[in-house]
Amino acid sequence: MLEINNLHVKLEEEDKVILRGVDLKIKAGEVHAIMGPNGSGKSTLSYVLSGRDGYEVTDGSATLDGEELLEMEPEERAAAGLFLAFQYPVEIPGVGNMTFLRTAVNAQRKARGEEELSAGDFLKVVREKAKTLKIDAEMLKRPVNVGFSGGEKKRNEILQMAMLEPKMCVLDETDSGLDVDAMKLVAEGVNALRDAGRSFLVITHYQRLLDHIKPDVVHIMSAGRIIKTGGPELALEVENNGYADILAEVK
Amino acid sequence: MSVAQVKQDALAARIADLSFAEKGWLAAPRRAALDRLSAVGLPGKRDEYWRYTDPAALNAPAAAPAALFDPGDEPQVFDQIDRVKLVFVDGVFDAAASDDPRLSGVEIERLTEVATRDSHWASGLYGALEARGQNPVSRPQAILNTAFATDGVLIRVTGQAKKPVSLIYKQGSTTSDVILHHCIQLEAGAELTLLENGAAAARLNTVMEVEVDDGARFHHIRGQGRAHERQAVTHIFARLGKESSFKSFTLSANGRLTRNECVIEMTGENAVAHVAGAAVGDGDFHHDDTVFLTHGAPGCESRQVFKKVLKNGATGVFQGKILVKQVAQKTDGYQISQSLLLDDDSQFLAKPELEIYADDVKCSHGSTSGAIDETALFYLQSRGVPKSIAQSLLVLAFLAEAISEIEDAEIAEDIRTRLESWLERHER
Numbered sequence: 118m119l120e121i122n123n124l125h126v127k128l129e130e131e132d133k134v135i136l137r138g139v140d141l142k143i144k145a146g147e148v149h150a151i152m153g154p155n156g157s158g159k160s161t162l163s164y165v166l167s168g169r170d171g172y173e174v175t176d177g178s179a180t181l182d183g184e185e186l187l188e189m190e191p192e193e194r195a196a197a198g199l200f201l202a203f204q205y206p207v208e209i210p211g212v213g214n215m216t217f218l219r220t221a222v223n224a225q226r227k228a229r230g231e232e233e234l235s236a237g238d239f240l241k242v243v244r245e246k247a248k249t250l251k252i253d254a255e256m257l258k259r260p261v262n263v264g265f266s267g268g269e270k271k272r273n274e275i276l277q278m279a280m281l282e283p284k285m286c287v288l289d290e291t292d293s294g295l296d297v298d299a300m301k302l303v304a305e306g307v308n309a310l311r312d313a314g315r316s317f318l319v320i321t322h323y324q325r326l327l328d329h330i331k332p333d334v335v336h337i338m339s340a341g342r343i344i345k346t347g348g349p350e351l352a353l354e355v356e357n358n359g360y361a362d363i364l365a366e367v368k
Numbered sequence: 369m370s371v372a373q374v375k376q377d378a379l380a381a382r383i384a385d386l387s388f389a390e391k392g393w394l395a396a397p398r399r400a401a402l403d404r405l406s407a408v409g410l411p412g413k414r415d416e417y418w419r420y421t422d423p424a425a426l427n428a429p430a431a432a433p434a435a436l437f438d439p440g441d442e443p444q445v446f447d448q449i450d451r452v453k454l455v456f457v458d459g460v461f462d463a464a465a466s467d468d469p470r471l472s473g474v475e476i477e478r479l480t481e482v483a484t485r486d487s488h489w490a491s492g493l494y495g496a497l498e499a500r501g502q503n504p505v506s507r508p509q510a511i512l513n514t515a516f517a518t519d520g521v522l523i524r525v526t527g528q529a530k531k532p533v534s535l536i537y538k539q540g541s542t543t544s545d546v547i548l549h550h551c552i553q554l555e556a557g558a559e560l561t562l563l564e565n566g567a568a569a570a571r572l573n574t575v576m577e578v579e580v581d582d583g584a585r586f587h588h589i590r591g592q593g594r595a596h597e598r599q600a601v602t603h604i605f606a607r608l609g610k611e612s613s614f615k616s617f618t619l620s621a622n623g624r625l626t627r628n629e630c631v632i633e634m635t636g637e638n639a640v641a642h643v644a645g646a647a648v649g650d651g652d653f654h655h656d657d658t659v660f661l662t663h664g665a666p667g668c669e670s671r672q673v674f675k676k677v678l679k680n681g682a683t684g685v686f687q688g689k690i691l692v693k694q695v696a697q698k699t700d701g702y703q704i705s706q707s708l709l710l711d712d713d714s715q716f717l718a719k720p721e722l723e724i725y726a727d728d729v730k731c732s733h734g735s736t737s738g739a740i741d742e743t744a745l746f747y748l749q750s751r752g753v754p755k756s757i758a759q760s761l762l763v764l765a766f767l768a769e770a771i772s773e774i775e776d777a778e779i780a781e782d783i784r785t786r787l788e789s790w791l792e793r794h795e796r
Contacts, residue, residue: 196752
């Protein structure tokens with residue numbers, strides 16, 4: 118599904134290198150987690166994959182089902198099946214959440230040569246999916262993320278994911294700013310989307326999210342590289358002992 | 369040559385081919401206007417009030433040619449609204465294209481129909497509010513209009529108008545130069561919605577004088593023509609009685625030069641005046657909103673909301689003043705002017721002014737210029753929305769506050785839909 122090879126990235130404005138040769142392979146249906154200390158390059162990886170400005174790829178590649186992502190515009194990556202759930206979902210005053218969702222869904226359908234959803238069909242689908250995420254009609258009417266609580270913003274991210282049905286989902290610290298109940302709700306939303314054709318890359322600081330979204334593979338990232346890969350037990354090890362042991366071991 | 373002499377020479381050249389009939393009730397206000405005009409001359413670019421907008425093209429003896437705009441199959445603003453249509457082509461009334469002007473509670477006449485009568489109700493209004501609006505700043509283009517307008521509508525409203533009256537201005541010739549003057553009298557408790565749309569002419573000069581008596585309500589929604597090369601100078605002069613309401617919204621997309629002046633005086637307690645504008649300019653586009661709002665009685669509320677989206681070297685201007693007289697305690701004044709600059713070549717020039725003599729007032733004003741929010745743009749793109757559509761969504765979102773000033777939901781929706789489709793067409 119997703120294959121990242123020797124990815125090197127620096128900040129465009131400063132001469133600061135962030136990723137120093139990331140290798141990662143995620144197969145269809147797998148859930149991978151990336152953990153790592155602050156500043157290790159986790160969020161940068163998610164931004165570079167989704168095509169945010171401000172980063173320069175100096176070497177390497179990232180392909181989704183064989184297609185080179187790094188050459189595409191952000192919207193083309195989305196149409197190809199990539200989705201990034203933002204750590205800090207963006208507020209867009211003046212754009213209704215519903216308009217936003219419908220524009221996005223139909224833009225992707227159009228890009229894939231599918232027929233656009235009618236207003237009625239769209240409404241039916243969105244209401245049903247919103248309900249399971251406990252997103253009420255009033256929240257759908259409000260401008261995108263404006264006045265939403267931290268939990269509401271993250272649930273709104275998952276709603277977008279559910280509506281867009283991507284094949285590769287990147288979740289950037291989706292647990293940050295959530296209380297236990299909100300985290301459970303978000304995790305349930307994610308788990309409901311798990312299937313054999315869909316893969317996840319979950320970026321997180323904490324093991325607790327992984328109690329709810331069970332990963333197949335856990336990677337530890339440090340200083341722009343993946344330094345260790347293992348099973349779910351690796352996350353527990355981090356939770357119990359911190360990163361120091363692993364960092365020392367690798368050195 | 370002195371500045372005054374330059375203005376006088378410009379005036380002489382401008383009015384050389386203009387004339388008016390010296391008979392009927394209209395002769396006196398026209399003659400008075402010509403005298404006033406002769407005293408001030410035409411505006412010069414060194415005038416403080418014309419600092420950001422060069423009046424040369426408006427002063428010129430003839431209109432610069434302006435190509436006609438072909439809308440193709442594009443619906444026009446207000447097409448979906450049930451209304452009484454009055455059509456003017458190059459400033460000349462087109463009876464065949466217009467509706468029967470009979471509307472319950474509303475009396476509609478044209479200036480040319482009644483100009484030669486000895487007396488008319490509009491004789492107390494024609495040129496009167498315009499003349500009041502010449503202080504403290506003179507507005508010579510409006511005086512010129514009073515003197516030489518070739519037609520216009522005179523509307524007296526005595527009840528609740530069942531549907532809007534719609535003035536449709538078509539441009540028929542590439543060199544048309546049109547001066548129209550409208551007088552609108554809303555008697556106590558009356559209500560009217562007036563719609564205006566269309567390019568009208570290569571160069572258009574309009575004045576609208578609106579007297580809103582106690583408890584009356586006036587709604588004005590305007591879509592200025594989409595012809596790229598048209599030029600326009602418009603003035604609205606309004607006087608508001610006790611507990612009356614005046615709301616005006618203007619949508620401008622395209623046009624080489626637009627100067628919209630709005631002069632409102634609240635003379636009765638608890639009157640409400642809202643003026644709003646949404647402008648979208650690309651390239652050779654200069655758009656100037658100049659507003660002068662006087663709070664002359666206690667407890668009045670005023671709002672000014674102006675939004676401009678500018679790109680490819682377009683220029684936006686906002687000059688907005690709130691004057692609160694000493695008597696006008698408990699004034700609530702709000703003014704916001706904002707521009708969205710889509711590139712580095714475009715500019716927005718704003719001069720917000722407050723002059724307050726009362727001590728118990730609430731007045732706020734703000735003016736900002738900014739680029740499109742790159743984070744929001746990326747967020748939309750990351751959801752699969754192509755950049756151009758994402759940009760249009762953000763542009764519409766930016767203009768939304770001004771459009772939401774329109775009270776009638778159906779008309780507001782019509783404006784929003786038209787704007788959306790223009791932005792879409794633009795992308796192609």
